[in-house]
Amino acid sequence: MRTPRPAALLLGTAVALGATALTAGQASAINSYNASPAPERTETGAFVALWDRTDDGVADRLDWVCSGTMIDADTYLTAAHCTDDWPAGTRFFVSLEQDVQALFDTTSGTPDEQAATLLAAGKLVEGDTFQDAAYPGTASDSHDIGVIDFAARSVTPADVWDFVPATLPAAGALDALGSRALDAAEWTVAGYGTQEAVRQPGGQTHPGGGVRLKAPVDFDALNKTWVRLAMTAPQGNGGACYGDSGGPNFVELDGELVLAATTITGDTPCYATNVAYRLDSPSARAFLEPFVTLPGR
Ligand SMILES: [Ca+2]
Ligand SMILES: [Ca+2]
Missing domain, CATH: 2.40.10.10 (Trypsin-like serine proteases)
Known part of the structure; x- marks a missing residue:
């Protein structure tokens, strides 16, 4: 797996939550070989979190941790292992920018200040996480599915970026x-x-x-x-x-x-x-x- 939980490829949290995370099972990045930039995949976005690692009430990290896809104008599909088990007060964002790392590298301030700057600049949009209540399920069905949803927010990704939501498959x-x-x-x-x-x-x-x-x-x-x-x-x-x-x-x-x-x-x-x-x-x-x-x- 590639995440902190038994089967995930989650990156940021894996690093943040401890050395065991990377061996646990969530996926997080595309490999170097046979890969190419995907500017045309405008529905594919980065899962960004702002969280407090030290339990002092002050956020100390803003980072991309997972990936996901817009499946309609206000819903971003991701994995439950990406939405699960964050410290209280963690805030969740999506960015449909091509190079999210560069945004973080070039935005100064504390993590709270960076998030505020990137929100105001239309580089991040804040949403609300939901995950399958049956996660982590079983080996045959992990129920490892979640969303960042924007239906209750005044600003949605469709207000900020041009994208065509992904097409989901029919049943079966x-x-x-x-x-x-x-x-x-x-x-x-x-x-x-x-x-x-x-x-x-x-x-x-x-x-x-x-x-x-x-x-x-x-x-x-x-x-x-x-x-x-x-x-x-x-x-x-x-x-x-x-x-x-x-x-x-x-x-x-x-x-x-x-x-x-x-x-x-x-x-x-x-x-x-x-x-x-x-x-x-x-x-x-x-x-x-x-x-x-x-x-x-
Ligand atoms: Ca802290
Ligand atoms: Ca929706």
């Missing part, structure tokens, strides 16, 4: 297609996460992240709630890593990109497999139904 769409068609289709993962592990004196590091990238991946297997996607470099694939959690895995069907699944976990160094949560399943659709108009069967 991946089952209906079957493995042969899914293997023949083109798959793309996108996100703001880090790169695959780099070995250095003192251990592994995961450089990069904070920039919207995409990479081709290859269909491997489908089961009840998961799509497994190959990220092996020699086959021309790229892949997801820490901070890509919650981000989109698109499949091209009849010339249209469909948001088939969200990045959740994978192998620890991020070289082999992306494990993504299906969005055509009954449980994913049940969670999403209050937030978006779902396509039918």
